[in-house]
Amino acid sequence: MNTRTLALGLGAIALSFAATGCAKDDTSSTTESGIQLVKEGVLTICTHLPYEPFEFTEGGEVVGFDPAVLEIAADNEGLDTEVIDVAWETITTGEALNSGQCDVAAGAMTINPEREAVMDFTDPYFTATQALMTKTGAGITSLEDLAGKKVAVQDGTTGADYVRENAPKNTEVVSYEDSSLMQQAVLTGRADAGVNDNGLLNYFVSENPEVEVVTEFETGEEYGFSVKKDSNDELLAAINDGIASDEYDAVYEEWFGTAPPS
Template sequence: MRTRHSSTLFAAAGATALVLAGCTSTTGEAQSESGVPLVEEGALTVCANTPYQPFEFERDGEVVGFDMDLADEIAADLGVEKKVIQTGFEGIESGADLSTNKCDVAISGITITDARKSAMSFSEPYFDDELGLLVPKDSDIKSFDDIGDSTVAVQQATTGQTYAEGNDLNFEQQEDVELMLQKLETGGVDAVVGNVSVLGTRAADNPDLELVDQQSNGEQLGVGVRTDNTQMLDAVNSTIERVNEDGTMETMRKEWMGL
């Protein structure tokens, strides 16, 4: 894996998203009012990689989506605004963006894996996902078993690529999810392997595409935090617990994924 700004959910939050395409951070000596270390005074700095609809993507000059709504909630609980830094996914999943104080948290549809745990700390899972197979409506591919020698597109550094490599598929890796999906829509590949949450959204928006198969692989998404920032990790987990209990998470899932 690698998910609208809801005025109903976040009118009281006051967490304004400031979108930056690459930014030099401070040393992380700032703190929230509750004493949680921050990269920048008064802001929760969030690393995200777009486009990755419905988790994060640009709309009217703002990065919005499921993950961004979660970031708003974390920022609101900390009493700060939200600042979004758009960055490459490799820097996120490797932990480099966190270890260099580029951001406080990475929220970008990140699947929790043992390898990534060695580079960052993860929150409690906030979303369970599955691997899906997206094809044109008239495709002869009806399941993962039908792929054979067909060419599939995957996003680099994701579990889609891991699946393709592990099953010896003929695949092309794309830098982001939009390029991956465009490759399918223009006939450049026969199928796309990625997460159901993302592929299902595209299928719902494009009647020429069909989500034909999915596999449960135990995939769970988490918020990435610098390994030594235990106070931030505790704060993130507290917010995740709250939004699960007060119905906010359910509202977000319905809004962004129809789940």
């Protein structure tokens, strides 16, 4: 059976000090199928929490669509999984992979040329748009309505880029470190609206009727998992096999209540 563990907070900091302050035992290995692992018998996953429903903590373990998809590949290879919570910028720059913190990075991460230059991506596993969330009945229906208003975004995301490029010039953009803070800013009225991926915001409004998604913007975004550049083709192949499997369809339906788009 696949087991999943979580390294958070001080544990992740301790790992960092261990890596820089003294020699560390080499626990890396290569599976019979040629997959390179930073820890023998374990597929180590870097992500940035929380980002519901893709990854979040529940009952002391990380759950969500992303780890569930990666567990398909791990199960097929006879591996356990471990999820490590790291800063988002260390994922998008490839630093988490290059420093050997993990084998694969996940986080509802849009594939784009800047990221492809520093990491290798799997096949796309989710298609996303950007969504605009407001307090329910606020009367905001488009980006044009944000003129002179405060809009919450998440640091380092394509949603933040979209707002800065397309919102009226006098829109005040407030950037938050994680998605939870960004969502709470809208929920509590500290921001008039928020922009982030549709999967994230639609899940949030389903549990918080005080807010609503008023429109979505087609941006042609696709999510991918990433591995260290030019270093782990066998792991990419294993994850791609999982994405193409019937098990993926079942996981998608479990988390989104519908079959994946064909």
